[in-house]
Amino acid sequence: MKRDAPVAIPYHAAAAAGAMSLPSRRRRRFPWAAYGLILPVVVAIGVILAYPIYQLVRLSFERYGLFELVRHSGHWIGLHNYGSVLHDSVFWDTVLRTVVFTIANVGLTIGLGTLIALLLVRISPIVRVLLTMGLVLVWSMPVVVAVQVFYWMTNFENGVLNYILTKLQLGDFINHDWYASTFSSLSMVTLLIVWGALPFVVVTVYAGLAQVPNELVEAARVDGAGPLRTFRDVTLPVLKPILLILTSLSIIWDFGVFAQPYLLIGSSHIDATNYLMGVYVYIKGYGNHDFGLGAAISLLMLVMVAAMSVFYVRQMVKAGDVE
Amino acid sequence: MTRRLRWGRTGWNLIALAVLVVMVFPVYWMVSTAFQPTDEINDLTPSWFPAHPTLQHFRDAIDRPYFWNSVVNSVTIVGVTVAISIVLAFLAAVALAKFRFSGRKVFIVGLIGIQMLPQVGLIIPLYVVLSRYQLTKNEYVLFGVIITYMTFALPFAVWTLRGFLLNIPKELEEAAMVDGSSRLGAFVRILLPLVAPGLVATSVFVFITSWNEFIFAYVLLSDQSKQTVTVWLSAFYGTSRQVDWGGLMAGSVLAAIPVLVFFGFVQRKIAFGLTAGAVKG
Numbered sequence: 284m285k286r287d288a289p290v291a292i293p294y295h296a297a298a299a300a301g302a303m304s305l306p307s308r309r310r311r312r313f314p315w316a317a318y319g320l321i322l323p324v325v326v327a328i329g330v331i332l333a334y335p336i337y338q339l340v341r342l343s344f345e346r347y348g349l350f351e352l353v354r355h356s357g358h359w360i361g362l363h364n365y366g367s368v369l370h371d372s373v374f375w376d377t378v379l380r381t382v383v384f385t386i387a388n389v390g391l392t393i394g395l396g397t398l399i400a401l402l403l404v405r406i407s408p409i410v411r412v413l414l415t416m417g418l419v420l421v422w423s424m425p426v427v428v429a430v431q432v433f434y435w436m437t438n439f440e441n442g443v444l445n446y447i448l449t450k451l452q453l454g455d456f457i458n459h460d461w462y463a464s465t466f467s468s469l470s471m472v473t474l475l476i477v478w479g480a481l482p483f484v485v486v487t488v489y490a491g492l493a494q495v496p497n498e499l500v501e502a503a504r505v506d507g508a509g510p511l512r513t514f515r516d517v518t519l520p521v522l523k524p525i526l527l528i529l530t531s532l533s534i535i536w537d538f539g540v541f542a543q544p545y546l547l548i549g550s551s552h553i554d555a556t557n558y559l560m561g562v563y564v565y566i567k568g569y570g571n572h573d574f575g576l577g578a579a580i581s582l583l584m585l586v587m588v589a590a591m592s593v594f595y596v597r598q599m600v601k602a603g604d605v606e
Numbered sequence: 607m608t609r610r611l612r613w614g615r616t617g618w619n620l621i622a623l624a625v626l627v628v629m630v631f632p633v634y635w636m637v638s639t640a641f642q643p644t645d646e647i648n649d650l651t652p653s654w655f656p657a658h659p660t661l662q663h664f665r666d667a668i669d670r671p672y673f674w675n676s677v678v679n680s681v682t683i684v685g686v687t688v689a690i691s692i693v694l695a696f697l698a699a700v701a702l703a704k705f706r707f708s709g710r711k712v713f714i715v716g717l718i719g720i721q722m723l724p725q726v727g728l729i730i731p732l733y734v735v736l737s738r739y740q741l742t743k744n745e746y747v748l749f750g751v752i753i754t755y756m757t758f759a760l761p762f763a764v765w766t767l768r769g770f771l772l773n774i775p776k777e778l779e780e781a782a783m784v785d786g787s788s789r790l791g792a793f794v795r796i797l798l799p800l801v802a803p804g805l806v807a808t809s810v811f812v813f814i815t816s817w818n819e820f821i822f823a824y825v826l827l828s829d830q831s832k833q834t835v836t837v838w839l840s841a842f843y844g845t846s847r848q849v850d851w852g853g854l855m856a857g858s859v860l861a862a863i864p865v866l867v868f869f870g871f872v873q874r875k876i877a878f879g880l881t882a883g884a885v886k887g
Binding site: 314316317318320324325327328332334335336337338339340347352355399402403405407408410411413414417418419420421423424425426427428429430431432433435436438440443446457478480481482484496503511535538539541542544560564565568569574577581582584585588589592595596600 | 614615618619621622623625626630632633635636639647648649650651652663681695697698700701702705706707708711713714715716718719720722723724725727728730732733734735736738742749754756757760761768802814817818820821825836839840842843849850851854855857858861862865866869870
C-alpha cells in the first residue's frame with residue numbers, strides 16, 4: 284500500500300537553511316518550547332511504534348498462538364522460531380522470488396517512467412495536459428479499487444484483456460487463465476503495480492527534467508552528439524539524484540507489497556508457489572495464528588528493508604537537514 | 607529542418623496518445639462497466655461503451671449489506687486520524703522548522719526511517735499489543751485502527767508540514783514582531799494564514815492514505831459491521847463463483863470518488879512540493 288502513501292521528499296535545502304538561521308538570542312531562550320512542541324508526537328510514536336517493535340522482538344523468541352493471545356503472555360522458546368524459519372525452504376524460495384519480483388517491478392517502473400517523462404518534454408502542450416491529467420487520474424485510484432478493476436479485466440471468462448489479445452491476432456487467449464501459473468499470475472501483479480506506480484515516477488522525473496539546462500543540450504547537439512549520447516552525458520547526470528531516490532523508494536515499497544498480490548491472485552490461488560514476502564508474513568503469522576513465528580519472519584523482513592533503506596535515509600537527511 | 611521537426615513532434619504526440627489510452631483504459635473500463643446492463647457485461651464480445659446506460663449496479667452496490675456501515679466507519683476512522691495527526695504533527699513541525707535543539711537530527715532520521723517500515727511487518731506486534739489492551743474488541747476496535755493509522759499518518763504529516771513552514775519567509779514573521787506583535791501574535795496572524803494551504807494539503811493526503819489503507823483494517827476489523835470501505839470492496843465477490851461484475855465496478859467507482867475529488871484538488875501543490883527539494887538536493 285505504500286505506493287500511494289506519499290513520502291515527503293525534502294524541500295529546497297537552501298530555503299531550509301534560510302529559515303533556520305534564527306538569532307542566537309532566541310535560540311538560547313526557547314529550547315524548552317521546542318521539546319514541548321515535539322513531546323506529543325514523540326510520546327505517540329513511542330506508544331504506537333516503539334512499544335510494538337519491542338514486543339515484536341520479544342514475540343519472536345516466544346511460542347505465541349491463540350492460547351497465548353487469550354492469556355496475554357507467551358512462552359519463551361529462545362531461537363526456535365528463527366530456527367524453523369531459516370530451515371524452511373519456502374522462506375528462502377519466497378525471499379528469492381521477492382527479490383526477482385522487486386527487480387522486475389522497479390526496473391519497469393523506473394525505466395518506463397523515465398521514458399514517459401522524456402516523452403512529455405517532446406509533445407505539444409495540449410497532448411501534454413491530456414497525458415498529465417490521465418496520469419493524475421491513475422495516480423488517484425485506490426489500490427483496492429485498482430485490484431478489482433484488473434481482476435475484472437483479466438478474468439478468464441469474459442475479461443477484456445483476453446478479448447483484445449485475441450483480436451490483435453496474438454494467439455488464442457479465449458478463456459486463458461492468467462492465474463494458473465506462478466509466472467503469469469505474478470506478471471499480472473507486476474502489471475498492476477507498475478501501472479499504479481508510473482504516475483508518481485513520471486511526474487517526479489518530469490520535474491527533474493526541467494532542471495536540465497537547455498544551453499547544454501543545445502551545445503551537445505551542435506557538437507554532434509546524438510539523442511542517446513545527449514541523454515547519457517547531459518540529462519542523466521542531472522536526473523541521477525532524483526532517480527536514485529525514486530529507485531530506493533520503489534525497492535522498499537515493492538519488496539513489502541501485500542494488497543496487490545494477496546487480493547489479485549486471490550485466496551483460492553495463493554499458495555507456497557507464488558508467495559511474496561508480504562503475503563508470506565501475513566499467512567504464516569496472522570493466517571496460521573502463529574504470532575511468534577510471524578514475528579520472527581517480520582523481524583527478518585524489517586532487517587532486510589532497513590538494510591535497503593539506509594542509503595535512502597542518508598540521502599534524505601543530507602538533502603533535508605541543514606546542520 | 608522545420609518540416610522534419612514537425613513530423614517528429616506528430617510522431618511523439620501519437621505515441622503519447624497511445625500511452626494515454628493504455629494508462630487510462632482501466633479507469634475507463636471500470637466506469638463503463640459500472641453503467642452497462644448485466645447482459646451486456648457478460649456478453650463474450652465486450653461493448654466498448656455503455657449503449658444502454660443503467661444505474662442498477664449502483665443501486666445494487668449501495669443495497670449490499672454493510673455498505674453504509676462501512677462508509678460511516680471509514681469516515682469516522684479517517685476523520686479522527688486526520689484531526690489528531692494534524693494537530694500533533696503541526697506542533698512538532700513548528701519545532702523542527704523554527705528551533706534548533708539537540709536530538710533534532712535523531713528525530714528527523716526517526717521520522718524518515720519510520721516511513722520506510724513495511725506495514726505488513728507491523729501487523730503482528732500491533733495486533734498482539736492491541737488485543738492485550740482489549741482494543742481488538744468490537745466496541746473499541748475503531749479506536750484501535752485509528753492508533754495503527756497514526757503510525758504512518760504522524761511521520762508523514764510532520765515531515766510535510768515542516769516543508770510548508772520552511773517555505774514561509776522568516777522576514778514576514780520578523781516584520782510582524784518588529785511592529786509590536788508578540789511571538790504568539792506573529793504566529794497566529796502571520797504564520798497560520800500562510801501555512802493554511804499546507805495544512806489543507808497535508809490533511810487531504812492523510813485523508814487519502816487512510817481512506818485507501820487496507821492491511822491494518824483487514825486484519826483488525828474482522829466483524830463485517832466494523833469494516834471500512836476498502837475491506838467491504840475487497841470482500842465483494844467473496845467465494846461465489848458467479849461474480850457480479852457490474853456491482854463490483856459500481857462499488858469500485860463509489861470507493862474511488864472521494865479520493866478522486868480530493869486528489870485532483872491538491873495534486874499540483876503536493877507533486878511540486880514533493881519534488882522541489884529532490885532535484886537540487
